[in-house]
Structures are given as structure tokens and as C-alpha cells.
Amino acid sequence: FGASADFGSKVAQILASELGLPFISAENKFAALAGHEAITIAHAALKTLACTLIKIANDLRWLASGPRSGLGELTLPENEPGSSMMPGKVNPTQCEAIVMLSLQVLANDVAISSAATAGNFELNVTKLLTAHAYLQSLRLLSDGITSFTRYCITGMVANELRMTELVKSSLMLVTALVPHIGYDKAAAIAKAAHAENRSLREAAIASGYVSAFQFDSWIQPVSMTHPS
Structure with missing residues (x-):
């Protein structure tokens, strides 16, 4: 030229x-003008990061749901006044923000991928769209991760009492009994505990399949989450 x-x-x-x-x-200058393979591949990495951020943000806001009717395992920072409809409610705004900007990155990936198909013979005239979308994704992810870290991750607190309560009430602890009493008996204990609204320990002892000592020895949540 x-x-x-x-x-x-x-x-x-x-x-x-x-x-x-x-x-x-x-x-090959002609191939470089007509094809956008390099930037398409590069943006795919940003898309993958965005997918991961959405998963992380959704996990955090569900784990922080509550304070009484949800999981409540995490407490997120109160960065601003809560809901105008429900006084005292804390909205997971940083999680919502990271989800929205990540969705925009996914949309940009569709735009860049589509633009990469628009090369006709020796020229692709969509380069401006591709560059704009790529730079926007970089800026969104950079600013978003910085804000998410500062205003959400840093001030997040684990609710150990609530987590302990949920672990102790979980019927799935019964899996630790399977090696000792078999699947069928363990399943019967779990079903009885659920149907009778009893703790797993109470239902297990009442079944006669295990003693209190055996239950306390075999049901060790920490060991179950960190198997040797």
C-alpha cells in the first residue's frame, strides 16, 4: 500500500x-490483513477468564444468601445502603457487577469471532470492531477484578457457626457409614432422619445399626473433606 x-x-x-x-x-501480509486469528485466539483467553469469574461470583452470592433463609456461609461487605424495598437487605453488588461485565466480555467474544469470518479475499474491514471489542474486554476485566478484589474478596468473612451447623445437619454425612454397615442400611438411616425430622445421629442410633460411640468415631466431617 x-x-x-x-x-x-x-x-x-x-x-x-x-x-x-x-x-x-x-x-504473509495478505493473510494478516484478511484474517484475525491471533486476536480471536487471544480474546478466547479473556472469554475463559470471564466464564470463571461468573462462576466465582455466583458461588459467592449464593453462599452469602440469607441471612436466615439462605445458605449464609459467607458474609459479604456492606459497600452501600441495601435494598430500597427491603430495609436491612445487603445486595451482592460487586458479584452482580462482575457477572455483568463478564457477560459483556462473552458478547465481545461473539463479536470478535463473527468479525474474524468477515475476511473476503485479501481484506477484512471489521478490524476496528475487533480492536474496540478486545480493548473493551481488557478494560472491563482489569477494572472489574480490581474492584471485585477490593470491595468484595478482601472484606468477605466466613460464618463458621453457620457452616458448622449446616455440616452437622447434613444427611450426606451418612456416606461415612457405608463402609461399616453397607449402602442399604446407611440409606435407610438417612431416609428416616429426613422423614422424622431428626438428626442423622439420632436416626442412626435409633436404627440399632450403630452405637453412639461408633457414630461419633466414623462421622468425622474434617476427615471426609481431607481424605488421606
Whole structure:
């Protein structure tokens, strides 16, 4: 396009020197103009990060649900006044924000992938859209993760009393009895505890399959979550 043959390599050298990054000039200039494979692959990594952030944010806000009718295993920081409809309610705003910006990154990935298909012969005129979407994703993720860390992760507190309560009331602790009394008897104990609204320990002892000493010896939640 009217430039000298070594224009690309010289620009790449200057960029590499100024930025400290390994810039090179594409060997096939026509393929580089028509195809956007490199930026499509690079943005796929941002998309994967966004997917992970959505999973983390959703886990945190569900674990923090409550304070009485939800899981309540975590307490998130109160960064702003709560709901205008429900006084005292703390909204997981940082989790919601990270989900929204991550969804935008997923949308940008669709845009970039679609733009990558728009190369006709030696030219792809969607490069501006691709660059805009990629830079927006970088900015959203960078700013979002910084805010999420500062205003959510750093001030998050584990509710140990609530977690202990839920572990002790979990019927799935019965799996630790299976090696000792078999699957069928263990299942019967769990079903009885649920049907009679009793603790697993009470139902197990009442069944006659295990003694109180055996139950306390075999049901060790810490050992179950950290098997040797």
C-alpha cells in the first residue's frame, strides 16, 4: 500500500524496543490483513477468564444468601445502603457487577469471532470492531477484578457457626457409614432422619445399626473433606 518493503519490520522493531514486547511483522501480509486469528485466539483467553469469574461470583452470592433463609456461609461487605424495598437487605453488588461485565466480555467474544469470518479475499474491514471489542474486554476485566478484589474478596468473612451447623445437619454425612454397615442400611438411616425430622445421629442410633460411640468415631466431617 505504497510503503517500502521493510516498513513492517522497522515498525515492529520500534514497537518492540519502546514497549519491551516481542513484536514481529507478519510474513504473509495478505493473510494478516484478511484474517484475525491471533486476536480471536487471544480474546478466547479473556472469554475463559470471564466464564470463571461468573462462576466465582455466583458461588459467592449464593453462599452469602440469607441471612436466615439462605445458605449464609459467607458474609459479604456492606459497600452501600441495601435494598430500597427491603430495609436491612445487603445486595451482592460487586458479584452482580462482575457477572455483568463478564457477560459483556462473552458478547465481545461473539463479536470478535463473527468479525474474524468477515475476511473476503485479501481484506477484512471489521478490524476496528475487533480492536474496540478486545480493548473493551481488557478494560472491563482489569477494572472489574480490581474492584471485585477490593470491595468484595478482601472484606468477605466466613460464618463458621453457620457452616458448622449446616455440616452437622447434613444427611450426606451418612456416606461415612457405608463402609461399616453397607449402602442399604446407611440409606435407610438417612431416609428416616429426613422423614422424622431428626438428626442423622439420632436416626442412626435409633436404627440399632450403630452405637453412639461408633457414630461419633466414623462421622468425622474434617476427615471426609481431607481424605488421606
